[in-house]
Amino acid sequence: MSLTKLMGLTRLTGAAVLAGVTALIAPVGVTAAWAEPLRIEITDGVIEPLPFAAPAFQAETSGAGQYAAEIARLVAADLAGTGLFREIPPSAFISNVTSFASPVAYEDWRAINAQALITGAVSENGGNISVKFRVFDVFSGQQLGDGLQFGGSATAWRRMAHKVADVVYSRITGESGYFDSRVVFVSESGPKNARRKRLAVMDYDGANVQFLTDSSSLVLAPRFSPAGDKVLYTSYETGFPQVNVLDVNSVTKRILSSKEGTMTFAPRFSPDGSRVVYSLSAGGNTDIYTMNVNGGGEQRLTSSPSIETAPSYSPDGQYIVFESDRSGTQQLYIMSAGGGEARRISFGPGRYGTPVWSPRGDLIAFTKQNSGRFHIGVMRTDGSEERLLTASFLDEGPTWSPNGRVIMFTRESQGASGAPALYSVDISGRNLRRVVTDGPASDPAWSPLLK
Amino acid sequence: MKPFALTAVLVGVLAVAGCSKSPGALDAGFGAGAGGIVPGSASDPSSPAYFQQTIGDRVLFAVDQSTVSPEGVDVLNKQAVWLMENPAFTAVVEGHADEQGTREYNLALGARRASAVQNFLIERGVAPNRLKTVSYGKERPLEICSDEICYAKNRRAVTVLAAGGLTS
Numbered sequence: 001m002s003l004t005k006l007m008g009l010t011r012l013t014g015a016a017v018l019a020g021v022t023a024l025i026a027p028v029g030v031t032a033a034w035a036e037p038l039r040i041e042i043t044d045g046v047i048e049p050l051p052f053a054a055p056a057f058q059a060e061t062s063g064a065g066q067y068a069a070e071i072a073r074l075v076a077a078d079l080a081g082t083g084l085f086r087e088i089p090p091s092a093f094i095s096n097v098t099s100f101a102s103p104v105a106y107e108d109w110r111a112i113n114a115q116a117l118i119t120g121a122v123s124e125n126g127g128n129i130s131v132k133f134r135v136f137d138v139f140s141g142q143q144l145g146d147g148l149q150f151g152g153s154a155t156a157w158r159r160m161a162h163k164v165a166d167v168v169y170s171r172i173t174g175e176s177g178y179f180d181s182r183v184v185f186v187s188e189s190g191p192k193n194a195r196r197k198r199l200a201v202m203d204y205d206g207a208n209v210q211f212l213t214d215s216s217s218l219v220l221a222p223r224f225s226p227a228g229d230k231v232l233y234t235s236y237e238t239g240f241p242q243v244n245v246l247d248v249n250s251v252t253k254r255i256l257s258s259k260e261g262t263m264t265f266a267p268r269f270s271p272d273g274s275r276v277v278y279s280l281s282a283g284g285n286t287d288i289y290t291m292n293v294n295g296g297g298e299q300r301l302t303s304s305p306s307i308e309t310a311p312s313y314s315p316d317g318q319y320i321v322f323e324s325d326r327s328g329t330q331q332l333y334i335m336s337a338g339g340g341e342a343r344r345i346s347f348g349p350g351r352y353g354t355p356v357w358s359p360r361g362d363l364i365a366f367t368k369q370n371s372g373r374f375h376i377g378v379m380r381t382d383g384s385e386e387r388l389l390t391a392s393f394l395d396e397g398p399t400w401s402p403n404g405r406v407i408m409f410t411r412e413s414q415g416a417s418g419a420p421a422l423y424s425v426d427i428s429g430r431n432l433r434r435v436v437t438d439g440p441a442s443d444p445a446w447s448p449l450l451k
Numbered sequence: 452m453k454p455f456a457l458t459a460v461l462v463g464v465l466a467v468a469g470c471s472k473s474p475g476a477l478d479a480g481f482g483a484g485a486g487g488i489v490p491g492s493a494s495d496p497s498s499p500a501y502f503q504q505t506i507g508d509r510v511l512f513a514v515d516q517s518t519v520s521p522e523g524v525d526v527l528n529k530q531a532v533w534l535m536e537n538p539a540f541t542a543v544v545e546g547h548a549d550e551q552g553t554r555e556y557n558l559a560l561g562a563r564r565a566s567a568v569q570n571f572l573i574e575r576g577v578a579p580n581r582l583k584t585v586s587y588g589k590e591r592p593l594e595i596c597s598d599e600i601c602y603a604k605n606r607r608a609v610t611v612l613a614a615g616g617l618t619s
Contacts, residue, residue, distance in 0.1 A: 192595040218590055220554060239543075240585050241558065263562060263586055266555045279559065281586065284517070284566020286559035307559040323556065330556055353553040367553050393597070396553050412550075416595040443554070 038116055038137035038144055040084050040173045049086035050115050050172065052079060055097045056090070057120035057133070064124040067154065071131060071161040075118060078165035078179040081205070082406075083431030085172075088114050100132065109138040116144070118168055129154045133164050135171055145171050158207055159450070166449070178401040179204060182447040183408065184222040184231050187211065188420060188440040197442075199233060201248065204401075204446070206436040212251055221266065221397070221443045222246075225273045228447040230293070232256070232267040232276060243267040243278050245293060257291060257298070266309050269293070270337075271317045277301070279309040288322055290337075301339035310354045313337065314361060314381075321345075321355040321364055321381075332366060334381065345383035354397050357381075358404040363427065365398035365407050376409050378427055389429040393418075397442070402449040408435065410442040497537050499612045506533050510568060512606040514551070517563035519571055527568060530610055531575030538581075544568045545609045546586045547593075549602035554588060561586030568608040 040050050054076040057068040079085040095108030100121035109117050120133035132149040136142070148167060150160045159180055166177030187200040187209075196215035199222050202208055212231065213219055220241070222233035231246045238255070243264040246253040256276060257264050267278035270290075275297070277290045286307045291298040302308040306326035313320055314337075321334050327344070330351040335342035346352040350370025357364055361381075368375040368388065374395040379386040394412040401407070405426055412420040420442035422435035435444070493500040502508060507530070510523030519527060534540065546565030548557035565584035573579050594601035 193592050195590070218587075220558075220590070240583075261583070263558070265558050279555065281559060281562035284563045284570070284584070286562060307556065307563070309559050310553070310555045325556075330553075353556050369552070394550065414597040416597075418595075418597060 038140070038172055047084065049080075049084055051086045051088050051113050052076075052116035052118065053088045053090075053093065053109060053112070053114040054079075054118040055093060057122050057131070058097065058100045060100070060121050060123040061125065064122040064129060067124065067129050067131075067157050068120075068122040071122060071157060071164065072118075072120065074158060074161035075120075075133075075165045075168065078162060078205070079168060081433070082169065083426060084169075085116075088112055100134075104136055104138075104141075106136075106138055106141045109136075114138050116168070116172060118164075120164065124154060127154055128152065129157060129160070131157075131160045131164065133167075135168050158203060162203070162205075175405065176403045176449065178403045178406060178446075178449060180450045181402050182224075182228065182450070183399075183422075183435075183444045184212070184224055184447070185422060185437075185444040186219060186222065186442045187437070188442060189215065192416065192418060199231065199246070200441075201231075202437070209438065212246060212248070213253075221445075223268050223445045224447045225269045225293075226271055226448060227273055228450065230269075230273075231445075232269060232278075234265040234267070241265050243276065245276075256293075256295070264289075266311065268312050270313050271315055277311040277313060277320060279311070288320070288339075299339070301335065302342075312356045312364075314357045315359055316361065319357075321357055323353045323355060330369075332364065332383070345379070345381070346386075347383060348386055356398050356400060358400050359402060360404040363404070365400065367396040367398065367409075376407060376425065378407075387429065389425050389427065390423070390432065395423075397444070399444050399446045401446055406431075408444045408446060410444065412442070499540070502530070502533055502537075502540075502610075502612055506530055508611070509607045509609040511603060512564055512608070514549075514602075514606070515560065517560065517567045519567055524571075527571045528575060531572050531577050534572065534577045534581065540612045540614060541581045541583075542572075542610045542612050543583045543585055544572075545591075545611055546584065547591060547605055547607050547609070548589045549605040550589045550592060550597065551602065552589065554590075557588035558586050559588075561588045564606075564608045568610065572610075 054072050057072045059065040059068040076087045080087045092112050095105045097119050115138055117136040117138050123130045130151040134147040135144040137144045150163055162179035165179045169177040181204045182201055183204055184201045186197045188195055188197050190196045197219050198215040199212040199219050201210050218236040220234040222231045229248055234241050235244045241263045242258050243256040244253050245256050263281040264278050267276050275290050276293055279286050280289050286309050287302045288308045288311045289300050306324055308324045311320045311322040319334050320337050323330050324333050330353045331344055332346040332352045332355045333342035333344050350368050352366050352368050354367045355364050363378045365378050368377050373391050375388040376390045376395050376398050377388040392411055393414040396410050398407045398409045406424050408424045410420050411423045419440040422441050422444050425432045488494050491498045493504045507526040510526050544565040546561030548560045569582045569584050592605045594604045
């Protein structure tokens with residue numbers, strides 16, 4: 001069997017966690033014919049989660065036992081965490097998988113109503129592990145797609161599990177996954193009137209937290225570059241809020257723009273990663289500007305006495321959605337990426353802010369304030385089909401999963417002891433979950449799917 | 452300079468009025484002995500403590516507004532006079548918002564509030580190069596409850612004094 005290298009895992013953060021990971025995906029074993037596909041159609045209706053079994057992977061070398069068990073657990077957690085899948089507990093299994101190569105006893109899995117079966121094996125060699133796996137459609141008695149193999153440093157076992165889960169998710173839903181991704185956010189500590197904030201980055205599920213700044217100055221609203229290698233954020237390091245750009249690998253930072261007497265904030269990258277769109281306040285008036293990430297090329301996009309902020313590019317880079325109170329209250333508008341006349345898209349009751357264009361281009365997520373409550377919602381880019389996904393004392397700042405199916409946001413609890421936490425919800429409004437972080441956290445921004 | 456002389460008289464009047472309304476500041480003076488003025492303490496009319504406690508270093512705003520209220524006008528008039536009387540000081544005007552609002556909007560709103568105060572002080576004669584503004588949005592609440600009684604105190608612009616020139 002020849003191993004075809006399909007994809008390399010590039011170094012991600014330079015952090016010890018992922019240092020030295022190189023992996024490949026290659027077909028494993030025999031290619032099964034595509035059966036009548038086992039398929040979850042992700043729709044807005046209520047769905048019954050698809051039951052699956054993920055027995056502990058086979059340890060093919062003596063050092064692989066723990067990885068074999070934990071990788072299978074994490075694959076199952078990723079899938080079940082979507083709300084689209086339901087794990088059948090191992091205690092219900094009739095059949096034991098004793099060898100990765102053995103034929104599947106479909107009857108035994110059908111008997112416990114497992115519609116999908118994931119089997120795998122792990123071998124360990126000198127600090128590296130190799131993970132291979134297969135997905136089966138139990139009811140049609142067929143393998144679903146090729147078996148695949150990933151290799152890399154054992155310290156990156158979680159990433160390998162996330163990659164396995166992404167493949168399984170993709171094969172069953174027909175959409176790309178989002179598990180092998182990271183989230184940059186603000187880690188908070190201290191009382192509400194003296195909050196300390198620092199930038200941190202973690203896996204999408206809260207594991208592998210790494211701090212990017214200390215808490216000596218206030219930092220706000222980080223945003224990943226399209227390649228995941230840089231982070232834009234607002235820092236008060238000079239005493240005034242200014243947009244900074246941070247290189248994730250080297251954890252070095254620089255101020256993007258520092259015009260005397262101005263404040264800059266709410267930055268985001270253009271889809272090609274070359275430009276930054278942001279807000280600049282001068283003389284009390286806030287407008288939207290762009291400039292090159294590497295400096296220069298500044299261009300003012302709005303020029304109005306009202307507040308224009310929270311800009312976000314469309315995935316094709318042609319348009320910018322932003323919020324403005326030019327009508328008297330905060331509303332959402334879309335303009336050309338070069339500026340010019342803007343079209344209002346939000347018309348419901350209440351105030352709309354922090355719009356974010358979905359990676360698929362079809363929806364805009366936003367924060368809505370109405371009647372003393374905050375909501376995360378989505379609407380089409382023409383403002384139609386508005387749907388509110390959440391409601392609480394304070395929800396704000398949506399960020400899209402790489403596949404545009406899930407939104408993560410900040411939820412702050414009420415009162416003197418109130419504190420922020422990260423939550424996720426899928427775009428149908430189902431599966432609201434708290435993202436586990438070690439202490440209060442805010443302003444999440446999802447990375448692209450890692451390579 | 453004519454305007455300067457007029458200012459000096461005004462300061463004197465305001466300082467007296469301020470002291471009579473501020474037993475705390477007077478107590479501090481007595482405690483220090485002989486009822487005299489302790490340089491740098493709140494009893495010293497040229498001290499930042501006096502500015503903070505007697506003149507009043509902050510003005511409050513209505514929900515989502517950046518217009519200075521009539522009460523705020525009184526405070527800012529006194530601030531302007533004090534700043535012109537004490538030219539060694541510069542100031543950063545900090546604009547703040549309550550927690551009802553998104554982070555970005557509140558930063559912009561705080562910028563509006565700080566700028567409203569800055570413009571007022573400049574119109575009253577304070578040299579523009581002595582004033583800077585910064586917005587903290589909702590990041591630095593003074594009061595931490597989630598009720599209007601706290602929000603009202605958090606929607607503020609605070610004139611924070613610094614000795615010497617402003618650094619950029």
